[in-house]
Every structure is written in structure tokens, then in C-alpha cells.
Amino acid sequence: MDPIITAENLTKIYRMKNVKMTALDQASIAVYPGEVCAIVGTSGSGKSTLLSLLAGLERPTSGKVFIKGKPIHRMNEKQLVAFRLNHIGFVFQAFNLFPVLTAWENAAFGLACRGEPRPLQYRKAKRLLGRMGLQDHLNHKPIELSGGQQQRVSIARAVLPKPDIIFADEPTGNLDSHTSQQIMDMLLELVRDNGATLVFVTHDLEKAQQADRIIHITDGKTELQGR
Ligand SMILES: Nc1ncnc2c1ncn2[C@@H]1O[C@H](COP(=O)(O)OP(=O)(O)OP(=O)(O)O)[C@@H](O)[C@H]1O
DSSP, X not given: OOOSEEEXXXXXXXXXXXXXXXXXXXXXXXXXXXXXXXXXXXXXXXXXXXXXXXXXXXOOSEEEEEETTEEGGGOOHHHHHHHHHHHEEEEOTTOOOOTTSOHHHHXXXXXXHTTOOHHHHHHHHHHHHHHTXXXXXXXXXXXXXXXXXXXXXXXXXXXXXXXXXXXXXXXXXXXXXXXXXXXXXXXXHXXXXXXXXXXXXXXXXXXXXXXXXXXXXXXXXXXXXXX
């Protein structure tokens, strides 16, 4: 089986005035369709940078990223936006919901971007948020929701367009341990139901053990990975 994500010799150097910071140093990974991969490493080792480059949120200084065989490092911004809309969902540690939109409108954001009719967006968002225990919060704004509820909405937003790949950067990092396990289980269940691929960053080794495979990163370098 061909990998769904291939990263080859990814390097990311941030330049601040005269100082160069190598956040990622020739990192290479391959992720296969339907896999759940955890990226682990110490603080500052380059986990978030790697995820941002894989998802096309940032560009590498050098190196290549292929998703479903497409060279996303070569795409322009417009091509990247369209590609992400059709193939990629992203879950952030800090939820990053749109404050002016309700829970269901946030969840349906990707569907709205695709131009789906609003009643259809509502039906799909209501069904999924109901399954996630948020049936009574459809019209709440993010500020009216707890952290765990906000992260459920953000997972719904990532999952609802049925992307091939979901990237999640410390998806449970801002939550207490009980809520964080519930959210992790929910994310894994939805990803597996959709047959999607999940790559998530965590510093929690228990969460990492729930993945099919763990990718270790140290000082911006990925370790050789078996399969
Ligand atoms: N936009 C940026 N500008 C400058 N330096 C950056 C930027 N983003 C990240 N870095 C630096 O790159 C290195 C890797 O950062 P990154 O956020 O990828 O690490 P991480 O492993 O996700 O860390 P943590 O677990 O603490 O979130 C760090 O030294 C960080 O300070």
C-alpha cells in the first residue's frame, strides 16, 4: 500500500532578525491510509512545526510533502486552500472556533465553504453534534461552552466534511484528564468510523499508546520508523 502522507527531508528554519532557529531538521515520515499515528517528543522538539508542514499550514524551508501523491510543497495558496478543504481536517489545542458563529455553524464551517445548502449543513451538524452529546448546545456561541464542549465542536468541524486525513495538535492539551480521555476516545471513534487517517501530536504517553504507531521526534529530527 502506498503512503497517504510522505514527508522527505523536511527542514524548517525560522529567522528572527539575525538569529536562525532550526525547528525541523531533515525530518522524514510515511503514514499509511487508515493509520492513527502519534507524534511525541519533548517541548520544542518540532512536533507542531512538523504537523503544520504536513497539513500545508506552513511551508518548509526545504524538503517535500506529498499527500495522496500530490506535492503540496509546490502548491500556491489558492491550490492549498482548495486541497485542504477537500482532504484535510485540523484540530487545534486551543479549539480556535469562530467566536461569532454558533456551535452548529462552527461544526458546519467546511460544508459552508463547499457551498452546501444551509438546511443540509444544519442537518449534518445536528446529527453529529447530537452523537457527541451536544444536542442541547447547537445554538450556543463558543464563549458559552466549556473547554471540552468547544473541543467536541472543533472535532465535529474537522470530521464533518469527511476528510481523508485529520491532523490534531495536542487536541486534549487544554482539558482535564477525565474530559481529555473522553475527547480522545471520541476523536478516535469518529476517525475510525470514517476510515480516515489521523496524525496527532501529544506529550501524553498514555494517549500516544492509543495510536497504531508512535513517531518520535528529537531536536527536529524524526527517528527511523518501522511499520
Ligand atoms: N513562528 C516561529 N518563529 C520562531 N521560532 C519558532 C516558531 N515556531 C516554532 N519556533 C521554534 O521552533 C522550535 C520547535 O517548535 P514547535 O512548536 O514545533 O515545538 P513542539 O515540539 O511542538 O513544542 P511544544 O511541545 O512545547 O508545543 C522551538 O524552539 C520554537 O521556539
